[in-house]
Amino acid sequence: MTELVRMEGIDKRFPGVHALKSVGFDLRAGEVHALMGENGAGKSTLMKILSGVYHPDEGRILVDRTEVAVPTPRAAQDLGIGIIHQELALMRDLTVAQNIWIGREPRLSFGRLDEAKLNADAAAIFDAMHIRMDPRAIVGGLTIARQQMVEIAKALSYRSRVLIMDEPTAALNDAEIAELFAIIRKLKAEGVGVIYISHKMDEIKRISDRVTVMRDGAYVGTVEAADTPISTIISMMVGRELSDETAIIPDLSGAETALEVSHLSRGHELKDISFSLKKGEILGFAGLMGAGRTELARAIFGAEPADHGEIRVHGKAQQIRTPADAVSAGIGYLSEDRKHYGLALGMDVRANIAMASLPRYADRFGRIDEPELGRIARRYIQTLSIRTPGDRQELRLLSGGNQQKVVIAKWLLRDCDILIFDEPTRGIDVGAKAEIYRLLNELAASGKAIIVISSELPEVLRLSHRIAVMCEGRLTGILPGGASQEEIMALATKREGLAAE
Amino acid sequence: MTLEDTTNMSEKQVRRGAAQQKLLAFASLIVLVIGFSLASPRFFQIDNIMSILQATSVNGVLAVGVTMIIITGGIDLSIGTLMTFCAVMTGVVLTWMGAPLLVGVATGMATGALCGLISGTLVAKAKIPPFIATLGMMLVLKGMSLIVTGTKPIYFNDTEGYTDISTGSLVGMVIPQFPLPNGVLILFVVAGIIAWVLGRTVLGRYTFALGSNEEAVRLSGVNTDRWKMAIYALAGAICGIAGILISSRLNSAQPALGLGYELEAIAAVVIGGTSLSGGRGTITGTLIGALIMSVLTNGLRVLSVAPEWQTVVTGIIIIVAVYADQLRRRSAN
Numbered sequence: 001m002t003e004l005v006r007m008e009g010i011d012k013r014f015p016g017v018h019a020l021k022s023v024g025f026d027l028r029a030g031e032v033h034a035l036m037g038e039n040g041a042g043k044s045t046l047m048k049i050l051s052g053v054y055h056p057d058e059g060r061i062l063v064d065r066t067e068v069a070v071p072t073p074r075a076a077q078d079l080g081i082g083i084i085h086q087e088l089a090l091m092r093d094l095t096v097a098q099n100i101w102i103g104r105e106p107r108l109s110f111g112r113l114d115e116a117k118l119n120a121d122a123a124a125i126f127d128a129m130h131i132r133m134d135p136r137a138i139v140g141g142l143t144i145a146r147q148q149m150v151e152i153a154k155a156l157s158y159r160s161r162v163l164i165m166d167e168p169t170a171a172l173n174d175a176e177i178a179e180l181f182a183i184i185r186k187l188k189a190e191g192v193g194v195i196y197i198s199h200k201m202d203e204i205k206r207i208s209d210r211v212t213v214m215r216d217g218a219y220v221g222t223v224e225a226a227d228t229p230i231s232t233i234i235s236m237m238v239g240r241e242l243s244d245e246t247a248i249i250p251d252l253s254g255a256e257t258a259l260e261v262s263h264l265s266r267g268h269e270l271k272d273i274s275f276s277l278k279k280g281e282i283l284g285f286a287g288l289m290g291a292g293r294t295e296l297a298r299a300i301f302g303a304e305p306a307d308h309g310e311i312r313v314h315g316k317a318q319q320i321r322t323p324a325d326a327v328s329a330g331i332g333y334l335s336e337d338r339k340h341y342g343l344a345l346g347m348d349v350r351a352n353i354a355m356a357s358l359p360r361y362a363d364r365f366g367r368i369d370e371p372e373l374g375r376i377a378r379r380y381i382q383t384l385s386i387r388t389p390g391d392r393q394e395l396r397l398l399s400g401g402n403q404q405k406v407v408i409a410k411w412l413l414r415d416c417d418i419l420i421f422d423e424p425t426r427g428i429d430v431g432a433k434a435e436i437y438r439l440l441n442e443l444a445a446s447g448k449a450i451i452v453i454s455s456e457l458p459e460v461l462r463l464s465h466r467i468a469v470m471c472e473g474r475l476t477g478i479l480p481g482g483a484s485q486e487e488i489m490a491l492a493t494k495r496e497g498l499a500a501e
Numbered sequence: 502m503t504l505e506d507t508t509n510m511s512e513k514q515v516r517r518g519a520a521q522q523k524l525l526a527f528a529s530l531i532v533l534v535i536g537f538s539l540a541s542p543r544f545f546q547i548d549n550i551m552s553i554l555q556a557t558s559v560n561g562v563l564a565v566g567v568t569m570i571i572i573t574g575g576i577d578l579s580i581g582t583l584m585t586f587c588a589v590m591t592g593v594v595l596t597w598m599g600a601p602l603l604v605g606v607a608t609g610m611a612t613g614a615l616c617g618l619i620s621g622t623l624v625a626k627a628k629i630p631p632f633i634a635t636l637g638m639m640l641v642l643k644g645m646s647l648i649v650t651g652t653k654p655i656y657f658n659d660t661e662g663y664t665d666i667s668t669g670s671l672v673g674m675v676i677p678q679f680p681l682p683n684g685v686l687i688l689f690v691v692a693g694i695i696a697w698v699l700g701r702t703v704l705g706r707y708t709f710a711l712g713s714n715e716e717a718v719r720l721s722g723v724n725t726d727r728w729k730m731a732i733y734a735l736a737g738a739i740c741g742i743a744g745i746l747i748s749s750r751l752n753s754a755q756p757a758l759g760l761g762y763e764l765e766a767i768a769a770v771v772i773g774g775t776s777l778s779g780g781r782g783t784i785t786g787t788l789i790g791a792l793i794m795s796v797l798t799n800g801l802r803v804l805s806v807a808p809e810w811q812t813v814v815t816g817i818i819i820i821v822a823v824y825a826d827q828l829r830r831r832s833a834n
Contacts, residue, residue: 341717342720344718355717
């Protein structure tokens with residue numbers, strides 16, 4: 001088979017992160033080449049370089065054995081490289097054909113649009129894909145799967161010979177996946193090369209010819225999909241040393257149960273989830289992106305309440321319909337997206353720490369006791385070693401790790417003894433991470449019950465006393481602390497209704 | 502800039518930014534006053550200054566109320582017609598029912614608070630965008646004023662002392678050389694109270710927090726809907742005060758009046774440096790903004806500029822004020 005793309009020695013650094021370490025990759029005409037790795041392994045960065053979003057610091061890209069530069073997404077399109085992002089980038093209120101030809105509309109005289117040609121050209125692409133689609137349909141009214149077809153058609157309209165698909169099945173059901181795979185096979189037959197990014201093992205086996213695994217920004221290896229067992233691919237993905245990264249698990253046999261969740265369900269996102277959490281325990285939640293861990297946290301916290309199920313806090317059943325209910329039951333939630341859901345960045349450290357507890361520091365006219373709040377804020381700044389010039393510093397001027405500590409202080413001041421940390425170290429540099437870990441351990445040792453949701457397995461292993469694993473909205477198992485990464489990955493990819501190989 | 506660098510950015514720089522913004526508006530006001538004083542000897546006379554202040558009182562009170570709503574990231578287009586509706590209800594109670602003055606004043610404010618609460622409920626509970634919810638309320642209230650009065654003004658001739666609410670002068674009784682009209686005194690008292698509420702109370706803190714990041718506030722366990730409704734209700738009550746002021750000055754509740762006042766008030770807020778995207782704003786800024794607008798109107802009139810040109814100038818001033826603020830922000834980042 002002829003080689004379409006070759007990437008050699010691609011190196012990329014971001015401030016504080018060595019994102020890609022001399023990575024190589026190649027794609028042949030008419031093959032599906034799966035790119036795998038944990039979150040943060042560097043897959044997306046590599047593909048953004050190939051599609052002209054990022055520029056590599058070092059290395060070369062060859063298309064058709066000729067070295068090329070890909071300075072912009074437009075240049076990538078001209079080279080025949082199309083990318084379909086996980087988040088579809090379509091204009092919902094325009095028609096299918098208008099979306100495909102946006103910015104390149106065929107014109108008549110006086111700047112009039114040639115709608116007839118627009119629709120006919122779109123129809124021709126769908127004919128070539130052998131699918132039925134009305135070019136005049138409004139995109140917003142289509143299912144996610146159909147919208148994805150529009151994205152593929154759009155990519156093909158640039159005469160793409162290389163198609164990058166980032167987690168294309170994340171929002172599809174089984175029938176839709178089958179339809180997508182049928183299209184991919186047709187494209188293959190026509191000589192298009194497909195780079196397929198996915199976490200789902202069974203799909204990789206079904207659709208891909210070769211698999212390349214990345215880990216921590218480095219190339220691990222490339223194997224034939226057909227004759228490589230899934231367990232081999234998993235160990236390629238996780239195979240890093242675990243020196244001093246395991247948790248010290250305290251004896252909690254005598255500890256009271258702080259939180260008990262039974263049969264929690266919501267739509268398709270959460271399916272019959274039950275678990276319990278003791279005082280002083282750190283329960284880690286592992287799983288791949290979209291497994292439903294954040295949704296579970298938000299359901300327990302009342303941000304998006306569950307449809308069914310019971311939540312008991314310290315043995316008492318609680319009706320949690322709003323975050324206010326959860327907070328008064330003593331549950332605090334630290335969102336993965338601090339900037340949007342955790343902090344008022346334009347306000348100062350003191351106001352943010354007090355955000356959940358203000359009425360307690362106000363008199364009957366609602367007047368805030370500012371000197372007292374100042375004392376409290378300075379106390380937390382000291383005990384949590386928040387690095388800030390003072391308690392009146394605006395939050396946006398603090399680093400990610402220090403912002404996270406401010407959120408922790410907010411919940412500690414509110415006397416929350418059940419704390420849910422969603423990706424507690426996302427966007428935080430290595431040094432500050434260790435400090436957050438130490439803080440979490442201290443909080444647990446002081447009797448707080450803690451849930452840690454993390455996509456980084458070493459983080460889960462380093463912190464958790466027990467590890468709950470989710471896959472597609474279900475709790476697929478709870479492992480004791482110190483379980484192996486392979487055990488966790490096996491549970492994290494255990495899809496419903498699919499026999500393990 | 503890396504995170505470490507921003508951490509070291511001093512707190513003073515931020516405070517200086519906020520102070521600069523207010524200073525800019527204040528400096529423009531001073532420049533205007535000096536300019537008009539040089540251009541016409543009639544401008545800087547105590548009578549003229551008092552009439553500028555008097556002309557500021559209604560717009561100022563409305564602007565102070567809507568400042569709170571704008572800080573939450575919302576908007577209220579119904580304040581002008583609500584002001585009129587409150588005046589009408591005060592007239593109904595005082596003139597038609599012959600109730601005592603205090604009851605009339607209380608009715609005006611209660612009407613405002615109730616209508617504000619309705620707007621707040623539409624915004625917070627029904628999740629209707631503030632622009633639409635209050636646009637609807639604006640038209641409803643305009644109609645209600647005409648319906649209640651049968652399109653005829655209600656006069657306050659029988660209510661002893663009603664006009665004194667706005668045009669009398671408590672200050673003048675103490676210091677005869679300085680006959681500050683009561684309407685202006687009321688504006689300063691209302692502004693003082695709201696500045697205190699915004700700066701010192703839980704309600705004020707949540708007003709800024711809602712505009713800064715509403716979802717983060719909700720996820721802190723705060724009942725954001727209830728606070729938002731309270732803010733709209735308080736702003737409504739302030740519209741009630743404006744209604745009493747204007748009807749006192751005109752000695753009548755004019756049911757056809759009101760439309761357009763909301764835009765003048767919002768203009769004052771914007772000139773005063775409050776961000777329409779929420780989270781930032783000051784009452785002093787709003788007061789300065791309202792003063793700039795009435796100084797302009799008055800000054801241009803003293804210079805015998807045609808009224809149709811006055812609105813053109815006001816429009817340009819609004820655009821220049823916001824553009825200057827944009828420039829300042831860009832250079833601060």
